[in-house]
């Protein structure tokens with residue numbers, strides 16, 4: 001079996017693609033996998049037994065019309081340039097995890113008649129996946145309800161793959177590995193895979209309000225961490241932290257953006273969350289957050305209303321009400337927690353390849 005996996009480089013696209021590549025290689029060690037992406041995460045991740053290729057990305061959302069036009073032209077040229085490369089690798093199918101990086105290889109694969117499976121991470125369909133859905137044989141979705149813009153006959157509900165260890169680490173193990181003691185009220189704050197200046201600044205203003213019962217674990221991205229005076233709570237910060245399973249294990253509450261992977265990690269771990277959707281990218285994070293709020297785990301705070309006082313009041317309410325007054329839809333939550341998205345996607349890929357082999 002020969003599989004080509006393509007994805008954008010941010011955590012929300014990259015990690016689900018990585019889960020599939022690693023699982024496939026584990027179950028089918030004889031298979032040939034090629035993984036195409038870009039960015040720091042991709043560069044810094046070792047992929048054992050899997051071929052890696054860095055390809056450029058030409059974004060065409062949220063920019064002036066002329067820049068958008070140039071990006072589209074560059075994408076078309078790139079897709080032509082990739083044809084010999086794909087012909088040489090001869091994939092049985094292409095699995096796409098979306099973002100701008102995926103568009104050109106999907107066009108090339110379509111021209112070559114290679115079956116395309118595309119995965120949509122978010123509740124609302126993004127533009128690039130909308131484009132790719134035209135070429136794809138199947139569109140795999142993360143949330144149980146499909147975006148009405150998707151062609152119904154192509155949609156398969158698989159769930160969203162998240163790293164296997166998330167939700168499986170015990171508190172004691174996390175404490176030992178991190179050299180940290182969980183406190184009565186432990187909060188994990190981060191702004192998606194890129195970090196968020198707005199969330200960072202609000203957390204820094206919030207910290208002096210929190211007492212000794214609180215441990216705040218904060219992932220800041222590349223922003224410089226200022227000196228914070230008058231701290232009573234414990235505060236630990238990281239620029240980026242790979243083993244998120246450890247941090248989730250310690251936390252009682254997550255404060256974050258609402259990218260799809262973050263939302264599914266919260267579902268898997270069953271943590272309470274305060275979600276601050278990223279207002280860019282056509283507000284698509286808002287719909288992920290609404291889903292989590294309806295499930296009963298999340299409380300949405302829109303960025304234009306965000307302040308340290310508002311966060312403080314919600315945090316106190318969450319800890320002091322101590323789960324009273326919380327309407328979690330446990331039936332739905334348990335159903336979602338049981339979904340093995342990685343297995344579902346690997347199974348679908350196997351079926352497509354087997355069928356293709358029988359036909360040819």
Ligand SMILES: CC(=O)N[C@H]1[C@@H](OP(=O)(O)OP(=O)(O)OC[C@H]2O[C@@H](n3ccc(=O)[nH]c3=O)[C@H](O)[C@@H]2O)O[C@H](CO)[C@@H](O)[C@@H]1O
Pocket residue numbers: 010011012013015121122190191192193194219239240241242243244257258259260261262263265278281284285
């Ligand atoms: C600004 C933007 O357009 N962001 C999009 C991007 O976000 P982004 O890449 O931030 O999205 P997600 O929240 O889906 O994923 C972040 C991932 O990074 C991991 N993580 C984060 C910080 C850290 O230190 N270590 C770490 O491992 C998280 O555990 C998670 O697995 O892709 C998502 C999935 O398509 C979309 O929903 C988001 O809207």
